[in-house]
Amino acid sequence: MADKSDKKSIMQTNVAQLLKSPIGSIRTLKVDSALSYDDNQFPVKGEITLMRTHRSILAQGTSTTEIKMICSRCLKPFNNKIHFNVQEEYFPTIDIITGEKMSLPEEDGSFTIDEQHVLDLTEAIRQYIVMALPMKPLCKTNCAGLCSTCGKDLNGGKCDCREKRIDPRWAELLKLKKRSKDNDKS
Secondary structure (H helix, E strand, C coil), rough: CCCCHHHHHHHHEHHHHHHHHHCCCEEEEEEEEEEECCCEEEEEEEEEEECCCCCEEEEEEEEEEEEEEEECCCCCCEEEEEEEEEEEEECCCCCCCCCCCCCCCCCCCCECCCCCCCCEEEHHHHHHHHHHCCCCCCCCCCCCCCCCCCCHHHHHHHCCCCCCCEEEEHHHHHHHHHHHHHHHCC
């Protein structure tokens, strides 16, 4: 059985040989690791293809994770399976042949390959997970939520509250409507 440190290393890989390879060379990584975020561990599984380009290594692939979330309607915890695509370019900081420092692109947020030629997917995958998180997580698409009056979970059935609660700001109009109906009857 692998310990957590073994699992974490799967998101980091030495790409020295790939950097020496011709443009278009490919290497495929199986990702089966745990990622830490907000004091939680998330299992990440997927496949990432690393391709040598003229100036970098392009990482592309698909992955999934399962995150424990709270439903925004009924407030119950549930496991949410999230699928996401990864596509990032990693730039070497050291020339693999000469050992000299390389200039990095001026683009903000560029990912780099460190001085030991290790490409670390951890931060890119974390960012893709955060972007894939739903703004209003739901335990199921037709979640009925909680009653706004008594707080009962409406997924288990209706509550005993009045069906239609009248907004007090409209009460005077309701009285006018009722008087109008009474006048029509007479």
